[in-house]
Amino acid sequence: MVGNTTIVPRAWAEAVAKPEIDEVRSLKSGAVLNVRRLIRAFRYERAILMRQKLKSLVKANGTRLVCANCGVPVYLACSTSKRFFFRHRHEDGSCPAVTRTGFTEAEIRAMKYRGNQESEPHKRIKLLVLRSLSADPRFADVVSEQTWRSSEGLSGLRRPDVSARLENLRLAFEVQLSTSFLNVVLSRREFYRSERAALVWVLPNFHPNYRRMTDDDILFSNNSNIFVVDDSTAAASEAAGAFMIKCWHRKPVIDGDQIVDEWVERLVFWDELKVDVDLQTVQAFDYSSEAAKLLEQIKSAKLARVAAQNEAAERAKIARENELRELVFGFVLNDDDEHMGRHERWLAINDRLLTHGCGLEGKYPDLMKVTRLVHLVMSAKSGKPVGFKYKNLVEIGHHLFHQHPDLLLAYGFMLRAFGTKSVLDRDDRTGRWAAKVREERSSFLSDAKYKMAADEERLLAFLSQGASRKPANDNRDQDGGRAAA
Template sequence: MDAKRLISAFPYDAAIRLRECLKLAAFAGQPRLACPVCGVTLFLASSMHKNFYLRHRSEDGSCPAVTRTGLSEADIRAMKYRGAQESGAHLRIKELLVRSLEADPRFREVVVEKTWHASEGTKGLRRPDVAARIDELRLAFEVQLSTTFLDVVLGRKIFYKEQGAALVWILPGFDPNYRRMTTDDILFGNNSNVLVVDEATAAASVSAGRFMLRVWHRQPRIEGDRVVDDWIERLVGWDELEIDVDRQTICALDFDAAEAACYAELREARERQRVEAEAAHREAIARIEDELRSEAFEWALTAPDKINPVEHEKRWKALNYALVPFCYHLGGPSCDILVPMRMVWVIETARTGVPVGFGHRDVLEVAHHLLHQHPELIIGFGHLLRAYGNFHLLEELDKTGKWKRKIRSYRSLMRTDPLFKLAEDEDRLFGFLSNELCRKPPTEKTAD
């Protein structure tokens, strides 16, 4: 697998979530990525400039694909915290958080730096900066000022989820244009929401008698044909937050759901546009076909005394060429122009109930003529008579019953003999000119 191609396929926020997924899979003993050289589990790491790369879980020098410095995460963590005392800024945010919680009578058992032992059936312990309870929900607040490893972030989430409690990450401030990787791990792991406690929110909590926080979250919206998002900052009360213990998220806005709704709306809009475009295309095609059909009828029904043979044939060739894109044209280098003319006459005779173009007295004589001279049109003629409500004329005009006897004797031949079938190109043209009325309706039985 090409690591660069894999990583570049993910947008930034998706890459952050991928980091978390890879870590969680490794915690569960089911690593998703391994080094092709040494087989060691790989994680998605980030440089100071937020360029992502794959890194070994452990580096012992045996693999030529060195992906980290000589210091382990434990070494770096020890260097950061060895001998260091809690910063004044960290203490101050904890004080503001406690003051905010104690201002809201709904919060009980507010304690600082109390060890949290795992419940029966689970293992481990944690020491959250502040713990509290609201109704039956236990809360663990962690004030995050310095950078920390993703393992630490995920380890705490897993622990509190197992305890049925909610982990609440608190930041002293937030600038969407300047974010460390730890902040992004918390941000994207919390459904693109960040919770801030500062002097102003603490004062608002005391004034309102209600735990208030400053929330920064991404707000998705549709811009053109894509989904973008804006950063929104607002002051909210605790009761305005949506708490999901299973996902370990505390949100003022369910970004994932809002983004999914935007994409769904965008898909619906694109589908509407596609449907409208297809409908417009079909209407345009139907309009052109109607115009060509009308022109063909006008051409075929030209009075004999008005026909100039040369011009008449030239006009048909132009018409036939115009039908090519729709596959309704007659093939071959040349064709008998009486073929399309006769089709129009058959259609008009069936529609009007009187002979059109044929030198016969009535519809019955036309039927006899077609049966003997142009058998390929007789079946379509019958369907057309039915479609236009004129089939009864054959029975009414058949005083002697000759037609009925004749058609009965031809019935089996009409089903099997190629003489009663049009060539493929002629069949398509006949269907086009008659708006498919020359064909047997799906539920119609074969007529006598």
């Protein structure tokens, strides 16, 4: 177990310290990409899959990425410390980036595998697979090392370690003992896909914290499921009279705002596995669907949290506004404290109103103005004069016409909003008020004297909680004047 680096699947991928090829060009977009940044954008498990994808594409002459320097197709390679870099497909010395040793993969494989292909452990695992399958009467044609000819298309033939048939599904079992080149993994997958057969990679053992490159290639392209056949699983198959196999798979769980993985090891019946011939996956657990589901949960939990925070903030804002409004009303209505300092208190309150965007502006904010506005709101609300020395709402109306025409429209809107318009109508016995309004209606919007100063308008809207403004859905009147009438 010396010298193996195992990366957590969800960790971000990393480039080697000094990649020979430091920029690649996307043939699709034409963009030149910084290799280190590009690699870092992937999680490790995704980088492994991208490596497979690029390799397949290069093999099929469907290159996506080329060396930015020389234009030769590149594929992603992985160092023994599981860091990534790009390699030229071929090198003739014309590019300053040297990414290949003198040997081809086939040569290295030949050297590595010489006399090793049919090692004792390999034979042992093969026999265990045979024993396990033979224990289950449903599996037919269980044989070892039988030549599997391509039925169409793809050239060549394969000799799976063990093959079998379950009803219409043909199965090939390959024992994965030592490191295989990615090419081997990819071409076998392609072969069995075109044969409409399922390829099952079988390991003699597995541990999530000690994974070889080949293990990762098989693991991540198989939706994070990987299978082990050993003495105990063969014995279990024989005892059950049904094919059993040990499955290791990742299981996503939510940890705070992110997904982390647990590893699950369990003995499964073949029937529990889901086989997808197109994807060439055999799985006991659907990792990607489960992870996607959890991501959705995390997302909606986040949204709910933000909504709750916004709601709380909105409630707090309304509470602050209510408090400030009550402060203004209390200050104006309890004006019995005529002692010195009243004006200073008003200035302090106005400062607070200003921070809410509804204070009176200018150097000398008029205490009389706010007093008038508070009284107007209170009168309109209660249906009788408050703070005005008049008998009823009509008299206040006439007073506004003469002294404060700018407040007239707002007065009308408030009477409607507070439901006290009928009180005014009832008090207008002579009809003089109604006549006056009819007379002036056409100039309510055009005549500047009926327009409030902007700061006063905002303050009145704040004090009346919007009642002084024309309702947004009010389309009864085009001239706006009828509201006052």
